[in-house]
Amino acid sequence: MRIRATVAAVSGALALSALAVPAAQASDDSSYRAQAARVLAHAGSPGADRTAFNAAAAPELGVSFSNFKVAKAVKVGTTAPVSVTATYTLTHGADVDITSEDFATGPFLYRGSSFDSAENVLFGAYPATCTATSATTANCKGAIEIEPGDLWNANAGTWSGGGLALDYSTEGEKVQGGLGKILVQRLSKLTADATPEPVKKGKTITVTGKLSRANWETNKYAGYSTQPVKLQFRKANSSTYTTVKTIKTNSTGNLSTTVTASVDGYFRYSFAGTSTTPAVNAAGDYVDVR
Missing domain, CATH: 2.60.40.730 (SOR catalytic domain)
Structure with a gap:
């Protein structure tokens, strides 16, 4: 599986061993990229050995995602990176402080019939920005970056949308797929x-x-x-x-x-x-x- 990370594609065990970062770096955008790559690679890598990852399974954050909206299609050429924006509603428990520097959320796309069997995952370089609409809900907006080098020709077609949430202080996380559809097309x-x-x-x-x-x-x-x-x-x-x-x-x-x-x-x-x-x-x- 190819997975969008910093600049190069990162996958499977490499993401787990090389991309883990301490919570003290939580507010740094590069840490979001690293943590997102680690979580999404292991959650969506088909056939991956998750034994070590699951042995220290992170607590699931009390959040959910809905109202996911993204463009109907995105056209990707041969060299230029493409960015597509997604919006969604984040619903969270009272114990989740979305204003904390230790909290981050963002949208992602995956190719496959389900996220557990995804053959490729794409996400953004930076976390989404969220505006609280109540004590437990927020409207969020984030970019998903796509580079031609992160794609195979067979990846062209229908992709699904998902939402990711991270808490660096508790190492909690939440990944939710099946939120929407988009065509990723060969220009x-x-x-x-x-x-x-x-x-x-x-x-x-x-x-x-x-x-x-x-x-x-x-x-x-x-x-x-x-x-x-x-x-x-x-x-x-x-x-x-x-x-x-x-x-x-x-x-x-x-x-x-x-x-x-x-x-x-x-x-x-x-x-x-x-x-x-x-x-x-x-x-x-x-x-x-x-």
Whole structure:
């Protein structure tokens, strides 16, 4: 399992041995990252040996999470980190002081049918900020940071949201999954090139292009094969594209088709998207018909 930590990904036993920090450092943001990585790695690492971790099981904090809200989808490219914000309601017992420097909470995302079998976990570099709405509830807002290097291509698709709470003074903790859904998608690109330019009316126009998407394992873009893509056209004096035909990308993501020249206008390709790859439109390419 890959798990978002300071800069590099940390997993399993490494997180337990290398990321434990003393409570005296609780107010330091780097300690939140370390403690969150330790807790989430062992709570969500599939098949991990939790014997040593469970032998000194931390007390469960009397908190719960609800009203978790996050974007419907987040698009991740090949190099630039992406941040997505989540909000949630934190409900806690009277014995939990959320204003203490020893207390921290934050949202996280995980990929898998359940948190106990998660194949990957992502969270933020800093704890969430919370505003008390009563003696036992608070509205919280936190960022989840995503770097392409923390993802495998197979991770693209539906992820679930969760909430984490930590008390450094008691070493108490609470992890709750199943709070919401979000699509983590491989950023897509689409091109279109119509030739010749200019062209005589009634002659053939060839429109080529390519549909590609981020490969998180090579940090490059690669063609997206056998995907339906619409060829669209809008007249020079119009703002509306209409679909001319639908074709599929070849094994390397390339597109090519022909149309008959009729009037001046713009050709583009349009991809509707999938659960793993967002929708994208190519920039329109103008053709002067004479």
